[in-house]
Amino acid sequence: xxxxxxxxxxxxxPAQRRAAVEAAxxxxxxxxxxxxxxxxQGYVGQALGAADILAxxxxxxxxxxxxxxxxxxxxxxxxxxxxxxxxLYAALAEAGTIPVGELETYGSDGSRLPMSGMATYTPxxxxxxxSLGHGLTIAVGLALGLRHRGNPARVFNFLSDGELDEGSTWxxxxxxxxxxLGRLTAIVDINAxxxxxxxxxxxxxxxxxxxxxxxxxxxxRVDGNxxxxxxxxxDAAGSGADGTxxxxxxxxxxxxxxxxxxxxxxLETREKAHFMRIEEHEWALCNEQLDAGxxxxxxxxxx
Numbered sequence: 001x002x003x004x005x006x007x008x009x010x011x012x013x014p015a016q017r018r019a020a021v022e023a024a025x026x027x028x029x030x031x032x033x034x035x036x037x038x039x040x041q042g043y044v045g046q047a048l049g050a051a052d053i054l055a056x057x058x059x060x061x062x063x064x065x066x067x068x069x070x071x072x073x074x075x076x077x078x079x080x081x082x083x084x085x086x087x088l089y090a091a092l093a094e095a096g097t098i099p100v101g102e103l104e105t106y107g108s109d110g111s112r113l114p115m116s117g118m119a120t121y122t123p124x125x126x127x128x129x130x131s132l133g134h135g136l137t138i139a140v141g142l143a144l145g146l147r148h149r150g151n152p153a154r155v156f157n158f159l160s161d162g163e164l165d166e167g168s169t170w171x172x173x174x175x176x177x178x179x180x181l182g183r184l185t186a187i188v189d190i191n192a193x194x195x196x197x198x199x200x201x202x203x204x205x206x207x208x209x210x211x212x213x214x215x216x217x218x219x220x221r222v223d224g225n226x227x228x229x230x231x232x233x234x235d236a237a238g239s240g241a242d243g244t245x246x247x248x249x250x251x252x253x254x255x256x257x258x259x260x261x262x263x264x265x266x267l268e269t270r271e272k273a274h275f276m277r278i279e280e281h282e283w284a285l286c287n288e289q290l291d292a293g294x295x296x297x298x299x300x301x302x303x
Contacts, residue, residue, distance in 0.1 A: 014228070017060055021227045024094050025055035026294050029263050031090035033286055035106035035113075041277040042107070042115065045260035045267055047087030049191050049225070050158075053256055054091040056230040057156060057187075061238065066096035069123040073153060076146075078139050080159040081189070082129010085117035097124040133166025135159050136186060140172045143181040147247060154238065158187045162194040164205045170215065177216030182249025185237045186217075189224065191258045195274050212253045224256025264289050 012020070032047035057077060058064075065071045079088050086106065093100045098112070105111035112121045117129040127138055139157035146153050163169050176184055190208070192199045199205065212219045220233040237252035261267030261276075264286045270276060278286070 014231070017231055018227050021052070021055045021059050021231065022297075024059040025051045025227065026263075026290075027094050028055055028087070028090040029290055030287070031093055031100070031103055032086055033264075033283070033290065035086050035089065035103050036276075036278065037283045038104055039107045039115075040280065041275065043083045043086055043274075044276050044278065045270070045273045046081075046084050046189070046191065047090060048264060048267065049258040049260045049262045050084060050087050050189050050256075051090070051262065052225050052227050052230060053158070053187060053189065053258070054087055055094070056227060056234060058091045058095045060231060061154075061234050062156070063153070064095070064097070064124075069097055072151065075154040075156065076126050076139075076142060077156045078126045078135050078142070078158065079117050079129060080127075080135020080139075080157055080163060081132065082116040082118075084158070084160075084189075085113070085115065085122075085125075085129065088117060088125065089113050089122070092122070092124045095124075098122070132160070132163045133168045135163070136169050136172035136176075139184060139186070140176045140179070140181065143176070143184040144179060146183070147181070152183070152247065154183045154185065155181075156185050156187060158189070160194075161188055161190040161192065161199050161205060161208070162202070164188070164208065165194075165203045170211075173212065173215040173217065176251040180248045181251045183247035184251040185234070186251065186253040188253060188255050189258055190255055191260050193260055193274055209255060212255070216250055218250050218252040219255065220252065221255040221257070224258035225262050230254075230256070263293055265293075 028051040029048050032044055036042050036044040062075045064074045092098045093103055106113045107115045117125050119125045119128045135157050139155050143155045194202050209219045209221050222229040222233045233254045237254055259268055260273045266285055266289055
């Protein structure tokens with residue numbers, strides 16, 4: 001297999017890229033609902049809300065080899081939010097790194113797909129999750145190591161707005177800027193919800209864009225459920241070694257405002273949405289609503 005490049009993506013038109021990513025996001029949402037139904041509960045709302053982000057990364061931006069998750073030339077995607085693993089498993093299945101049929105083992109004894117992400121279990125899972133606030137620090141060290149080795153791979157770190165409560169996140173942000181890690185892109189899922197309640201009530205982080213900029217990052221804030229806006233932001237972030245050959249530029253952060261449960265109205269309006277318990281009879285309705293929304297979107301696009 002030849003070394004993957006971004007040429008196929010850049011050769012496609014913006015409309016083609018957007019259509020491909022939107023289709024991937026729909027399948028990721030279907031996979032997430034399927035895994036959620038296996039357990040009857042879980043972090044389904046986060047997976048649905050972040051599906052467009054994950055699809056944009058895996059279907060459009062990331063260089064990887066599905067059959068060789070440890071390929072040294074791969075771009076690294078670090079899931080700092082280990083409880084979002086259900087969403088990443090869906091993306092890895094969509095990418096071909098894990099078999100779609102394996103999703104039915106989600107959260108089961110002996111499965112490679114535990115409810116919180118574990119790098120020792122799952123192909124394509126770069127770090128283990130659990131306690132929040134560590135992902136960006138690992139990403140900074142990884143980006144530094146890749147630079148010292150002359151490896152031009154990009155590093156993506158997915159974190160949540162709740163993780164911005166952690167001081168370690170801001171230490172890492174300052175370190176990334178200090179070391180001019182231009183091939184590092186942080187992705188923040190701003191869904192405004194934490195385990196303890198709305199983010200604004202737990203610890204207000206706004207004006208969050210100004211804070212990242214003050215740390216020396218290039219900042220892009222978009223609707224995280226708008227695929228076109230995501231692709232533009234990731235393209236700009238990826239340009240971002242500030243024109244230098246060794247990636248010695250400012251790191252980039254893409255702030256993504258998302259909605260928990262996106263695509264399934266029943267779950268979008270659920271009050272207790274951090275960890276969802278969904279009744280057995282509701283799963284069919286969730287799938288019906290997801291498919292109906294997708295069909296309506298396609299009809300609108302073809303009108």
